[in-house]
Amino acid sequence: MVEAQLAVVVVQLAKVEAQVSVVEAQLAEVEAQLAE
Structure with missing residues (x-):
């Protein structure tokens, strides 16, 4: 059970x-556009 929960996480x-x-x-x- 614990291993299954860990896999989900x-x-x-x-x-x-x-x-x-x-x-x-x-x-x-966005940064590239602002730099132009």
Whole structure:
């Protein structure tokens, strides 16, 4: 049971990290536009 819960948490963390990377990419695009 505990291992299954840990696996779920790991998957959720991976999803969050993916979302964070998307947001960071968007921020980089905005910063690039502001720099122009």
